[in-house]
Amino acid sequence: MKVKVNDTELELAPGTSAIDAVFAAGYDVPYFCSQEYMSPIGACRMCLAKVGAPRQDRATGEWILDEETGEPKIFYFPTLMATCTTAIMEGMVIDTLSDEVRGAQNGMVEFTLINHPLDCPVCDKGGACELQDRAYEYGSGLSRFRFDKRHQEKHHALSELITLDRERCIHCKRCVRYFEEVPGDEVLDFIERGGHTYIGTLGEGLPSNFTGNITDICPVGALLDATSRFRGRNWEYDHTRTTGLDDASGSAIIVDARTGRIERIKAALNAEVNKSWIDDGTRFGHEYVDAEDRIKTPLVRKEGELVPVTWEEATGYVKAKLEGIADKELGIVLRADATLEEGVAAKALADHLQTGQLDHCPRPKASVLPEGDAARFTDLATADAIFVIGDVSEEVPAVDLRIKDALKGVSPPASLPHGVPIADLRLKERMPRKAGLLTVAAPYRVDLMRHAGRSVCYPVGGETAFLSALVKLATVEDELSEEEVAALGMPVDEGRALIERLAQAQNAVIVYGSFVLASPAARNAVIALAKAVKAKVMVMGPMANSYGLEAIGVMPSHARYSYQQMIRGGAKALILSGLDPAQDPSVAEALKDLELLVVHHHFANATTALADVVLPAKTGYEKDGTVVNLEGRYLPVRSAPVDGGQSEDFTGLVRYLGEALGVRLDGRSTRSAKRALNHLLAVDLRDLPDEGLLAKAKSRPLRRVSVKEQEAVSGNVLLVPSMVRPEFVSRNPQLRAAFGDVALCLHPDDADQMKLVGGERVRLSVDGTLRKATVRVSETVPQGIMLLPATPEQPVGLVSADLATLVKESSELEVA
Amino acid sequence: MSVLDIAKGMGVTLGHLFKRPVTVRYPEQPVDVKPRFRGRHHLLRHPSGLEKCIGCSLCAAACPAYAIYVEAAENDPDDPVSPGERYASIYEINMLRCIFCGMCEEACPTGAIVLGHEFELADFVYQDFTYGKDDMLVGVMGSKWQRREATQKGRDVRVGLSSGPRPELEGVDY
Known part of the structure; x- marks a missing residue:
């Protein structure tokens, strides 16, 4: 459709909102209530513009022409329109620059500020506040309001993590809509009317895993992150855009640090991954980084005591100890949220020391690499049948939100010149959800079941039997045996209905996580099921880089070299990064027999108590590198300026140890690791874009481990x-x-x-x-x-x- | 140049011999600074005794020399440090960096920081040039060194000014 914004003519798709037309044309209009990925409601009345369109003669279908110019006549709306709720029409004319429009916008700023306390100096939003910016750009600069402002509660703790300042609220309704539209729980609402309106909950607290996002979208300082309350002003923080290493989603985050401390984490926009939402675990789970008791220098055990030393001395000690240890007797284990670069470094070190005892932990018994068609987040959001096995809301919460997108049945919006549409007119408040397309199965009742059309609780530990029964339903016409019916956890008709739904769907996705990955048989069954119903699969690995570390082969060369074997006497020397196996007393006994135990960790724990050398480790917020999320997307990890003392990631450890050993190993720096990765995967990981890179790896894992069938386990x-x-x-x-x-x-x-x-x-x-x-x-x-x-x-x-x-x-x- | 000109010049010299001298015998005698002279900072209090500073960091943002560091914290409603929710738990000025331009004073939304008349800030160690709240809150007189000397010698703090505080500070004796 042709639209004219001021003097710029442009062509836009039908259904675009007028506010997006204005921004697409490169003009600006103020707004507070519209928000990407949420319904436009026109609550704040800030985005007023003069809007008109030509009209067709109903009888003839001809455009009504202006008698003087002979051009189609523009019929303006009788009042100024809120552009966020106005859809564009053929030949629409939008005027945002005239005095009439500027005057109206100026008036709206004045109205909005009437009851706003203007306590910007003590407000944590100050400096990054939409109202501040808009009042500066569109306000008159002077107040004519000479009366007492509204007084309401200044410090209302909505939960332990979020404070609400009711005086500052401008009633844009973003937070209210957020809870209903994004996580799908109506938690907040307006209470009272008119000037007395305030935001509140019915009960206590905010029962959701995604509460922190309302502090990002609040256009004023009404909803604030309580954990970073008064910790710094917005211009004082160092903002680092990176990837969250809290789960396998690869959610984009912004780490705000000041004077070497992480003060808060905000969500960043990655349209194809987490949109602009992150879960509370990712947002608030960073305090350990600044804990007082972090290990900040290398320590070496001398006469029974751990003594601070330099890195050179520590690695020199490790080198001397390694001389007495034969090849293949050294084990190296990374935590599964290590970056690809650390993985390369560990591999290079293992190759140099000629040991096959290399592993990452936690590594599920079954492969986390998807077989067949791997589903992307966008596939999930546009799916017409979803089958979830496990507890996604806890495992990878971002998946939970994308599933809820699919329930709304609105495909991800097309990108416009200014980015994600500000007002997507297809989104509405309280949209009907297509719960029927979602089936959730888990051994216990999980949160997502509240939103699912069909939910199944199969017997605990019965993933293999449950999935095998489904595969049988999907492939063989035979009736199920009684045992199989019991394993199904639902009536057989229900199971058949599920299979039919998945098979008939154009875009079916099967999501599975750690419960299935705990058993190779269950994983094979789910792959068979996906093949039978032609569904794509999404695998939720246990940690941020489980996918990547398996893909580049940070794996034992033989099943007997696995981590579990190493810590139980399989190795004579161990380098453990980020792990604490000695919590188990029997393992601790086995570790005591080691000739050398090097622990690379942030904190003192049961394993460092036994270690010969303790090396300080960087946390996920301090590393530079790359991770692969559950879609197989390469995402950049960037270091925030956090005071970690002398801590190093595993590439640093390999650099120092390589120097001690007199070799230049791949992965001695992130740069050399990226070179090695380019060689290995044929993917150039230098200067990865913020939104990541979806690329097929050139090679499959170099070392595959044949996994023996595990015996059925029981337990309580x-x-x-x-x-x-x-x-x-x-x-x-x-x-x-x-x-x-x-x-x-x-x-x-x-x-x-x-x-x-x-x-x-x-x-x-x-x-x-x-x-x-x-x-x-x-x-x-x-x-x-x-x-x-x-x-x-x-x-x-x-x-x-x-x-x-x-x-x-x-x-x-x-x-x- | 004639003899007359030399006599004229000597006349000026002679004239000055009998005038009051303009030099001040500082430090034996205190000096008189101009009313708008900008010296060491003072952090003011409200008449109620609460600190005016709310820890908003706007002074630090305005400071062209990056001399100010502020850390804020939340007031205990039962025992507030300043009115409202927020106060400065740490307020530090590095006097070596400070160029005494007075931008902090202009930026301050509560009028909490004012540049006074004290100018004798010389000291011996770098870290002694970092003035905290204890060194600047109104009522504290003298630089760190002057106060240290006073305690050592057991006498009152002696500052080299005769002009008294800045007009903005006059009458502020709480």
């Missing part, structure tokens, strides 16, 4: 994925205050039987490791099973806990 504790990483909970006090401690979830009947009540602190030996947790009683948990968050050392799966070791911790003990 199901280790489950969780958004809040349990290993850092104790050092993330504010996140812990909001989401609670590590929770041991029980069915009420089990709790009664074990004489436990919700909120009690307990200690329990789970699979040999002593775990501390707070009891949470919930009907969603199946009877006879307890749920506990998985850690890197204790990955998702069914394990057994010795109930005799269950000890209640009294609250006084906790204080002490």
Whole structure:
């Protein structure tokens, strides 16, 4: 459609909003209530413009012409229009520069400011505030309001993580709409009317995993991140755009640091991955980085004590110790959120020392690489049938939001010259959701089931049987046996309906995560199912770079060289990065027999207590490198200016150790690692764009490990994925205050039987490791099973806990 | 040049011999600075005793020499440091960097920071040039060195001014 904005004519697709036409033409119009990816509602009335269009004669279909000029006559709307809710029409004329329009915008700024407290100097939004900017650009600069302003609550804690200043609110309704439209929970709403209107919740707190986003979208300082309250002004922060390493989604984040501390994390826009939303685990889970007790210098054990030394001395010590150790007796293990560059460095080190004992942890028993058609986030958002196995809201929350996009049935908006459309007119408030296209299966009731048309709780630990039964339904006409019906967890007709829905869909996606990956048989079954119904698959690996590390082959050369074997006597020397296996006393005993234990970690823990050398590690916010998210997208990781002392990532460790050994290894720096990766994957990772790069890797993994069929396991504790990483909970006090401690979830009947009540602190030996947790009683948990968050050392799966070791911790003990 | 001209010149000299001298015997005698002279900063308080500074960092943003560092914190409503929610938990000025331009004073939305008349800021160690809140809150007289000398010698702080505080500071004795 042809549209004329001021003096610029441009051609836009029908359905575009007038505000987007204005921005596409390179002009500006102020707005507060419109927001990318949310419905336009015209609440703030700021985007007023003079809008008109030619008219057709109803009888003849001819354009009505201006008698003087002979051109089609422009009929202007009788009043100025809010451009965000106006769709463009053929030949539309939009005027944003006339005195009439400027006067109206000026008046709206004045109206908006009437009840705004103007406490910008003490407001955390100051300097990055849309209202400040717009008042400066479009306001008159003087106030005519000589009366008392509205007074309301200044510091209302909506939750532990978000504070609401009701005086500052300008009623744009972004936060209210956000909760209803994006995570799909109506949590906030307007209360009272007129000047008394304020934002509030019905109950206490904000029950969602995505609450932090409202602090990003609030155009004023009404909703603020409580964790960064008064920590710095916006112009004082160093903003670093990077990729979140909290889960496998590869969500874009902006790390705001000041004087060497991370003060807050904000969501960045990556239209094809996380749009502009991130989960609370990613946003608030950074406090551990600045913990007081971080290890900042290398330490070497001298006469039983760990003594601070230089990197050169530490690596010299490692070199001397390595001389007595034969090839293949050294093990190297990375945490699965290490970058590709660190992976290359570890591989180069392993190759140089001629050892096949190389691994990353947690590495599920089955491959995290998708087989067949891998689904992208956009495939997920446009899917017409989705089958989820697992708990996506905890595992990779970004997937949860993209599934909810699909439920709305609105495809991702096309990009305009100014980026994502500001007002997408296809989006509406309270849109009907197509719940029927979503099926969620999990061993217990998960959050996403509230939004699913069909939800299935299959027996705990029964992924293989459940998926095999579905494969049988999809491929063979035979009736299912009784056992298979039991494994299905739903009536057979329901199962058939699910298969039919997936098979008939144009764009079916099967999403699976750690529960399936815990068993190679279950993974093979889900791949068979995907092939049978011609669905794409999305695999949620356990950590940020599980995909990448497996793809470049940071893997043992033989099954007996796996991490689990290494820490149980398989290796004589170990270099562990970011892991703490010694929490398990039996492993700790085995580690004591090692000739050399090098631990590369941020904090002192059970394993550093046994280590000969402790090397300070960079956190995911301080690294430079590349990760591969669950789509197979290469995403840049950039370092924020955080004071980590002398900490280095694994490339640094390899550089120092290489110098000690007198060799120049690949991956001694991120640059040399990128060169090696270019060679390995035929992908140039230098200067990756912010939105990442989707490229097919040239080679499949160089070393494949044949995985033997695992025996069926039984147990009474199901280790489950969780958004809040349990290993850092104790050092993330504010996140812990909001989401609670590590929770041991029980069915009420089990709790009664074990004489436990919700909120009690307990200690329990789970699979040999002593775990501390707070009891949470919930009907969603199946009877006879307890749920506990998985850690890197204790990955998702069914394990057994010795109930005799269950000890209640009294609250006084906790204080002490 | 004639003898008359020399006599004229000597006359001027002679005339000055009998005038009051303009030189000041500083430091034995205090000096008189002009009313708008900009010297060491003072952090003011409200008559209620609360600090005027709200820790907004606008002075630091305005400072052309990057001499100011502010860290803010939230007031305890029962025992506030300043009115409102926010106060400066750390307020530091590096007097070696400061060029005494007075931009901080202009930027301050609450009039909390004012450049006073004290100018004797010489000291011996770099770190002693970083003035914190304790060194600048109104009521504190003298530079760090002058106060140190006073405690060592057990006498009052002696500053080399006779003009008293800046007009903005006059009458501010809380």
